[in-house]
Amino acid sequence: xxxxxxxxxxxxxxDRPDIDTDQIIPKQFLKRIERTGYGQFLFYDWMxxxxxxxxxxxxxxxxxxxxxxxxxxxSSREHAAWALEDYGFRVVIxxxxxxxxxxxxxKTGIATITLPDAELAELKAALAQRNELTVDxxxxxxxxxxxLVITFAFDEFAxxxxxxxxxxxxxxxxxxxxxxAYEAATPGRFDTRTLST
Numbered sequence: 001x002x003x004x005x006x007x008x009x010x011x012x013x014x015d016r017p018d019i020d021t022d023q024i025i026p027k028q029f030l031k032r033i034e035r036t037g038y039g040q041f042l043f044y045d046w047m048x049x050x051x052x053x054x055x056x057x058x059x060x061x062x063x064x065x066x067x068x069x070x071x072x073x074x075s076s077r078e079h080a081a082w083a084l085e086d087y088g089f090r091v092v093i094x095x096x097x098x099x100x101x102x103x104x105x106x107k108t109g110i111a112t113i114t115l116p117d118a119e120l121a122e123l124k125a126a127l128a129q130r131n132e133l134t135v136d137x138x139x140x141x142x143x144x145x146x147x148l149v150i151t152f153a154f155d156e157f158a159x160x161x162x163x164x165x166x167x168x169x170x171x172x173x174x175x176x177x178x179x180x181a182y183e184a185a186t187p188g189r190f191d192t193r194t195l196s197t
Contacts, residue, residue: 001109003165007090008134011127012062014053019067020074021101025083038079039086064133066123067094072101072112081108091135093142095120106158107167111137113152122148137163 029041046052053059065084071094072080081104084092091111102112113135115123126144127133134143137159142150160166166174 001165001167001170004090004109004111004137004162006134006136006138007063008132009063009090010059010061010131011064011066011133012054012056012059012089013066013124013127015066015068015124017068018070018073021072021077021080021098022074024072024080025077029083030077030079035082036086038083039088042083042087058131061088063088064091064093064135065089066120066127067092069095070098071096072098072105074098076100076104078104078108081105081110084108085110093120093123093135106161109162109165111135111154111158111162113142113154115142115150115152119150123150 023043023046025038025041026044029038029044032038043052043054047054071092080101084105085108089110091113092105093113093115095117096114097105097112105112123133123142123144126146126148130145132145135141136143137154140152140154140159142152161171172179
């Protein structure tokens, strides 16, 4: 998993409430076994609409998504986070999320930042003047070039996961010495050489 320390990017805004995982990545694309290649199907049905927000030229190349409340609700499909990451998003900012979506996003390398409505309104006003933000996951700040700085709360475990790019395997391997020491000092419960085939 890639480290996520700081992102400076234009911001795509999809200010719709209750965007569920079936809108993010429809069910017909869940048959693949790889974790890549889902970005081309992101918001598949909405992408057919010529006035869909992600078609706006000013949102091209955005790594930050500003969304409405209850983002990622619905079924627990990991593919929703995979599709967002494969499309290029590293950060989602919204008033609230589905808990399962938030967990899947962190495991995929996406920061899901929660902000109250008042701070989201400040961000939107600043973005209307100049569409750029810097999100710093080490200092837990969002900065606009015109001087607006917003601090946000973030789960400490999730922050460490993102900043250091730690998936579950990498986190376990950080304890490799302790695991090896335990295994060396602890005899097996039975002698596996005596097992017959």
